[in-house]
Amino acid sequence: MTSVANPAIAPGATEADLDQTTPAGSFSLARGLVAWREEMDAAVAAFFSSCVHCGLCASACPFYVETGDPQYTPIHKLEPLRLLWEQEYTLWGRLKVKAGLDQRRVTDAMLAQWEPLLYDSCSMCGRCSLVCPVGNDIQYMIRKAREGMVASGHAPEGLVAASVRAVTTGSPMGLQWKTLEVQIKHVETATGLTVPIDQPAADYLVLLSSMEIINFPEYLEAITKIFDHAGVSWTLSTQCFEATNAGIQIGSKDIAAQLVQRVVDAAEALAVKNVISPECGHAYTAIRWEGPNVIQRAYPFKVWHIIEVLDQLRAQGRLQTEGKEDDRLSLHDPCNLARKSGVIQQQRRLMDLIAGNFVDLKEHGEFQWCCGAGGGVSSNERAEPLKLAAFKRKKAQIEEVEPERMVTMCATCRTQLEEGLEEFNMDIPVVGLTELIADHLVEKG
Amino acid sequence: MTSMDFLLFTKGPLFQLALTIFALGLSVRLAEVLLLGRRHNYAEARGGQWLPGLKTVWRRFYPDPGTFQRAPFDVLVGTLWHVGFVIVLLLFIPHVELIKATFDIAWPALPNPVVDAVTAVTMAALVAALIHRLRHPVKRFLSTREDYLIWTVTFLPVVTGYLAYHRLINPYPLALGLHILTVNLFLMVLPFTKLTHIFTAFIARWYNGAIFGRKGVQS
Numbered sequence: 089m090t091s092v093a094n095p096a097i098a099p100g101a102t103e104a105d106l107d108q109t110t111p112a113g114s115f116s117l118a119r120g121l122v123a124w125r126e127e128m129d130a131a132v133a134a135f136f137s138s139c140v141h142c143g144l145c146a147s148a149c150p151f152y153v154e155t156g157d158p159q160y161t162p163i164h165k166l167e168p169l170r171l172l173w174e175q176e177y178t179l180w181g182r183l184k185v186k187a188g189l190d191q192r193r194v195t196d197a198m199l200a201q202w203e204p205l206l207y208d209s210c211s212m213c214g215r216c217s218l219v220c221p222v223g224n225d226i227q228y229m230i231r232k233a234r235e236g237m238v239a240s241g242h243a244p245e246g247l248v249a250a251s252v253r254a255v256t257t258g259s260p261m262g263l264q265w266k267t268l269e270v271q272i273k274h275v276e277t278a279t280g281l282t283v284p285i286d287q288p289a290a291d292y293l294v295l296l297s298s299m300e301i302i303n304f305p306e307y308l309e310a311i312t313k314i315f316d317h318a319g320v321s322w323t324l325s326t327q328c329f330e331a332t333n334a335g336i337q338i339g340s341k342d343i344a345a346q347l348v349q350r351v352v353d354a355a356e357a358l359a360v361k362n363v364i365s366p367e368c369g370h371a372y373t374a375i376r377w378e379g380p381n382v383i384q385r386a387y388p389f390k391v392w393h394i395i396e397v398l399d400q401l402r403a404q405g406r407l408q409t410e411g412k413e414d415d416r417l418s419l420h421d422p423c424n425l426a427r428k429s430g431v432i433q434q435q436r437r438l439m440d441l442i443a444g445n446f447v448d449l450k451e452h453g454e455f456q457w458c459c460g461a462g463g464g465v466s467s468n469e470r471a472e473p474l475k476l477a478a479f480k481r482k483k484a485q486i487e488e489v490e491p492e493r494m495v496t497m498c499a500t501c502r503t504q505l506e507e508g509l510e511e512f513n514m515d516i517p518v519v520g521l522t523e524l525i526a527d528h529l530v531e532k533g
Numbered sequence: 534m535t536s537m538d539f540l541l542f543t544k545g546p547l548f549q550l551a552l553t554i555f556a557l558g559l560s561v562r563l564a565e566v567l568l569l570g571r572r573h574n575y576a577e578a579r580g581g582q583w584l585p586g587l588k589t590v591w592r593r594f595y596p597d598p599g600t601f602q603r604a605p606f607d608v609l610v611g612t613l614w615h616v617g618f619v620i621v622l623l624l625f626i627p628h629v630e631l632i633k634a635t636f637d638i639a640w641p642a643l644p645n646p647v648v649d650a651v652t653a654v655t656m657a658a659l660v661a662a663l664i665h666r667l668r669h670p671v672k673r674f675l676s677t678r679e680d681y682l683i684w685t686v687t688f689l690p691v692v693t694g695y696l697a698y699h700r701l702i703n704p705y706p707l708a709l710g711l712h713i714l715t716v717n718l719f720l721m722v723l724p725f726t727k728l729t730h731i732f733t734a735f736i737a738r739w740y741n742g743a744i745f746g747r748k749g750v751q752s
Binding site: 128129130131132133134135137138139140141142143144146147148152153156158159161163164177178179180217218219220221222223224225228376377378379380381383384385386387390391427428429430431432451454455 | 561562565566567568569570571572574575576577579580589590593596597599600603604607611669670671672673674675676677680683724725727729730733734735736737738739740741742744745748749750751752
């Protein structure tokens with residue numbers, strides 16, 4: 089395992105480089121099938137036993153709804169995994185294979201054919217999992233299916249490169265602490281406040297996402313102001329500032345574990361009580377729900393999304409705001425935050441503080457529609473046309489309620505909304521909720 | 534073989550065989566599912582699993598409004614024939630009598646004309662569901678031979694029951710024998726096909742509700 093920082097290999101990183109970052113052997117079909125067997129559990133078996141091909145999951149999927157192409161039906165994306173289950177985990181299936189009555193096999197050619205279905209046309213938004221009449225959690229199985237895709241060498245180039253950069257440099261975009269340091273200096277100059285770094289025993293360790301640091305530096309400024317206002321003890325860590333987890337997106341527990349371990353090490357080194365995931369959906373899912381499982385132990389600290397922390401401060405009366413936005417605002421719930429993590433009311437209570445004219449999208453909260461960019465779709469250049477197609481569902485939702493601005497709390501969603509709205513010539517700016525809160529803080533006397 | 538011999542064979546030895554295959558086959562299938570278990574989850578839970586799991590088992594009978602709007606035909610026709618099938622199976626007087634004779638438990642049945650009407654609606658809805666499967670781009674794309682097989686073995690007991698009740702096949706023992714034959718077929722096919730969803734869908738729904746429930750979402 090080479091985890092030596094070697095940014096030189098980052099730009100043209102290949103699967104061979106990715107292979108270097110994971111323990112044991114090289115990518116192969118056999119390794120992919122082993123990974124799938126490890127993922128097989130009672131829930132998966134119950135799900136595959138129950139699908140009657142009703143196709144309702146298609147009506148829940150933005151990639152199908154906006155393209156009308158039946159191959160994007162969510163359950164179809166799992167056909168190779170289902171075939172392995174049928175042939176190895178059912179008595180009847182095993183007998184059919186033994187008797188030569190079933191000649192189908194999971195092959196490299198099959199996986200190559202399914203690669204775009206499992207990656208380009210799925211943002212793992214989980215909407216299909218809420219709609220399936222027999223109760224199949226399809227998203228849960230897509231996540232598992234990707235484990236085998238990585239191990240068999242069938243992951244998209246863009247995600248492979250991001251994963252290699254994440255492992256070798258600490259950031260999926262190859263961003264270094266010195267870039268963040270420049271941002272910190274800017275924030276300190278603009279606010280006159282100090283950004284705490286490597287403060288032992290702080291209450292909160294704040295993580296950031298590279299995309300935020302590059303595209304939305306206002307986030308760091310916003311939390312610096314809010315935490316100063318609310319008297320929160322917090323810190324950044326020079327040891328680890330990156331919250332995102334390319335391993336979760338590509339679907340590799342090995343890579344995910346290495347990235348999660350860095351956060352855990354940094355949090356333990358500073359002995360913090362809490363870790364805050366930034367305005368990023370998958371980073372939160374990665375560190376909150378998958379992290380302890382990929383490293384196989386519970387954390388000695390709690391994990392929060394920044395929106396949860398802000399809502400707690402609000403409830404404790406530590407967020408004093410003044411004035412309200414008077415334009416018509418609506419909210420995009422990131423899938424990872426709302427449907428997949430149960431953070432739904434928190435952002436609405438915060439909107440109440442600062443929005444005078446708020447309108448919810450018709451389907452929101454657990455039934456919201458994905459922006460189209462999650463689950464690694466945005467790191468996968470090949471998926472660009474599908475990403476834009478899927479966005480049309482969000483666009484239709486936005487058009488229904490005609491907001492003047494959209495508010496969200498995930499940098500990937502935000503970028504996708506901005507790019508998508510621009511593509512369709514819709515003049516609707518997108519803002520982060522944390523910044524919006526920071527704009528309305530009562531000035532200290 | 535007279536029609537009476539045929540009837541006695543279908544409701545006697547063949548029914549016993551069908552029940553045995555059904556019971557053994559289904560037990561194996563359920564064991565195959567449940568024995569796989571799930572890994573220990575180290576992430577701190579936001580909510581429980583049992584109650585949200587049970588709630589999801591119930592809630593999936595009622596689709597969310599958006600899904601109903603996008604697929605009203607699926608929801609209406611699908612619900613119609615599933616409910617019709619269960620009513621006819623459990624509330625037709627001779628069926629109640631059979632259950633009473635076999636398991637010594639009984640409940641009130643529905644009047645024959647009501648069950649007759651429900652059967653007609655169920656058949657119509659099943660035919661509509663088949664046509665939809667053949668025409669809808671997603672359903673047609675997904676459908677395998679097994680999907681058409683299970684449609685057939687589901688439709689046959691309903692249609693033969695209807696024909697027997699209306700004396701449209703004669704002599705009567707032949708009509709009843711054919712009905713019981715198709716029921717035997719249904720029972721024998723069930724454990725080896727996705728007809729298992731009759732049982733596993735409740736397990737699937739529970740897992741779905743439990744997985745989401747643990748994260749604080751009622752799915």
